[in-house]
Amino acid sequence: MTERNKKTPYWNWISAALALAGVIVFIFATFGPPASSSGFVSTVKGFLQIVAPGYAESKEHYRMIPGPGSWLMAFVLGMAIGGFLAGRTFKMPVRDVPEVWEKRFGPSKIRRYSAAFIGGFLILFGSRLAGGCTLGLFISGSTQLAISGLYFGAVIFGVAMLTSRIVYGKTGKEET
Amino acid sequence: MITDIWLGLFSGIAFGFIIQRIGATNPNKMARAHLMEDPEIPRFMVLTVAFSALGLLGLQATGEPRTVILPTSILATGIAAIIFGIGWGLTGYCPGTCWAAAGEGRMDAVFTLLGGLVGTAVFAQLHEVLIPVLYLPSSIGPVTLTDWFGNRTLGAWILAIGFALCAWMIGKLWGRHGFSA
Numbered sequence: 398m399t400e401r402n403k404k405t406p407y408w409n410w411i412s413a414a415l416a417l418a419g420v421i422v423f424i425f426a427t428f429g430p431p432a433s434s435s436g437f438v439s440t441v442k443g444f445l446q447i448v449a450p451g452y453a454e455s456k457e458h459y460r461m462i463p464g465p466g467s468w469l470m471a472f473v474l475g476m477a478i479g480g481f482l483a484g485r486t487f488k489m490p491v492r493d494v495p496e497v498w499e500k501r502f503g504p505s506k507i508r509r510y511s512a513a514f515i516g517g518f519l520i521l522f523g524s525r526l527a528g529g530c531t532l533g534l535f536i537s538g539s540t541q542l543a544i545s546g547l548y549f550g551a552v553i554f555g556v557a558m559l560t561s562r563i564v565y566g567k568t569g570k571e572e573t
Numbered sequence: 574m575i576t577d578i579w580l581g582l583f584s585g586i587a588f589g590f591i592i593q594r595i596g597a598t599n600p601n602k603m604a605r606a607h608l609m610e611d612p613e614i615p616r617f618m619v620l621t622v623a624f625s626a627l628g629l630l631g632l633q634a635t636g637e638p639r640t641v642i643l644p645t646s647i648l649a650t651g652i653a654a655i656i657f658g659i660g661w662g663l664t665g666y667c668p669g670t671c672w673a674a675a676g677e678g679r680m681d682a683v684f685t686l687l688g689g690l691v692g693t694a695v696f697a698q699l700h701e702v703l704i705p706v707l708y709l710p711s712s713i714g715p716v717t718l719t720d721w722f723g724n725r726t727l728g729a730w731i732l733a734i735g736f737a738l739c740a741w742m743i744g745k746l747w748g749r750h751g752f753s754a
Contacts, residue, residue: 405596410617413595417617418624420587425629427580429639431588433669437693457704458697466574468581473672475585480673482586483593493680495601495665497608506680513681516664517671517688518695523657525696526703527650528643530657530668536618538643539736540625542718542728545645549654554615556658561607564662 406488421540428468430541432533434524436473438462443470458525501568589673598674600665600681607662612747616740623736630729642715649708664688 408416424431438458443465445453453459463469484491494509502508524530527549529538535553538546589598595617596602605611632638661667666674666685674682696703718728 407596407613408591408594410595410613411620413591414617414620414624417588417591417595417621418628420584420591421621421625422628422632423587424584425638425640426632426636428577428584430641431584433667433672434689434693436672437668437689438697441690441693441697456697456700458700466578468577471578471581472585472588473669475582475587476589476592476669476672477585477676478582479586479589479591480593480598480676481589481678483590483598483673484677487593491599491677491679492601495599495604495681497601497604509681510684513664513666513684514688514691516660516662516666517685518692519660519688520657520664520666520668520685521689521692522696523653523655523660524668525693525700526656526707527653531618531661532667532669534643536622536625537641539622539732540629541640541642542626542725542732543642543645544713544716544718544721545643545650548645549650549657552651552654553658553661556655557662558607558609560659560662561604565604565608 421536425540430533430537431472432469432529432537433473433476434521434530434533435462435469437521438525439465439467439470440473497565497568501565585672588669589676592670593673593677598666598670598677598679598682600674600679603665603670606747607665609747612743615747616743619736619743620740623733623740626729626732626736630726633725642717644708644712644715646708646712648711649704652707 421431439462442453442459442462445459446464493506494504498509520530524533527534527545529549531553535546535550539550592598595614597614597617602611603614606614629638664681664685666682668689671682671685671689675686718732719725722728722731
């Protein structure tokens with residue numbers, strides 16, 4: 398385990414878990430349960446309030462989540478800034494097509510972007526049906542001891558593991 | 574309201590920075606986690622929950638933080654999780670990580686973000702149809718471990734110890750095929 402950690406520019410998982418738990422407890426103390434899929438609703442709501450205000454007003458899903466001038470929207474924008482700052486100060490360059498994907502499906506960006514788009518559609522459709530995502534339901538929910546969070550977490554991990562086996566087949570295993 | 578926006582922004586920056594540093598914004602690392610080859614992300618996630626649950630317990634001992642317990646709907650939460658799992662396995666991003674990864678400069682994350690906005694809009698359109706059919710009939714309400722064990726402190730410790738054991742087990746079961754970022 399120690400030799401493995403030396404090879405990677407990533408943080409140790411235990412310290413990182415402590416750091417993120419600190420941020421989560423800070424969020425509970427200053428706002429409430431953290432969530433990120435709700436930020437998508439705030440974003441779409443803000444867009445619709447400009448182009449189709451009547452429609453946004455008529456739909457329950459937009460009525461139940463605050464619009465762009467909210468903690469939820471600021472949080473997801475903050476995530477993008479945090480990712481930007483972290484990426485700028487990181488040794489490893491980013492790729493538009495992940496290695497394991499390229500090994501299985503080739504370097505086509507269009508193919509990867511299409512799959513990424515469909516995947517994005519599915520994770521948000523699922524999150525909005527459940528009422529939260531990895532953060533808003535699994536992490537937030539489980540932190541509050543909610544059975545919904547534990548149930549959602551167990552199923553998303555299981556299904557994602559199965560899906561990646563089907564998507565990548567044996568290619569994932571060929572790496573050193 | 575303005576304070577909320579600054580707090581949200583600050584929390585998001587800290588959150589996004591940390592998840593990049595553990596590799597959760599790297600879809601290659603996420604795929605290897607799902608393929609049981611790289612244990613770092615899943616054990617980081619479950620250990621984060623273990624620490625957070627104890628942290629929240631401490632917070633509740635000193636004040637009244639706002640909590641929101643979502644109901645468990647056997648059917649809707651289950652179906653939603655299956656749809657989510659398929660999408661997660663396919664893209665390697667979550668609704669949170671795709672923002673940080675897009676900020677990091679990953680182009681495929683931008684497409685996941687766009688797909689997510691469309692998925693959100695489509696669900697919002699169907700909300701009035703789907704929630705009464707899928708969510709409400711099989712909902713068992715906002716059940717928690719506190720209800721099951723009769724005591725919040727006991728529930729939190731059981732969860733924290735259980736998740737710490739999960740983190741340990743993931744380390745045993747994952748990563749038998751070498752390691753690469």
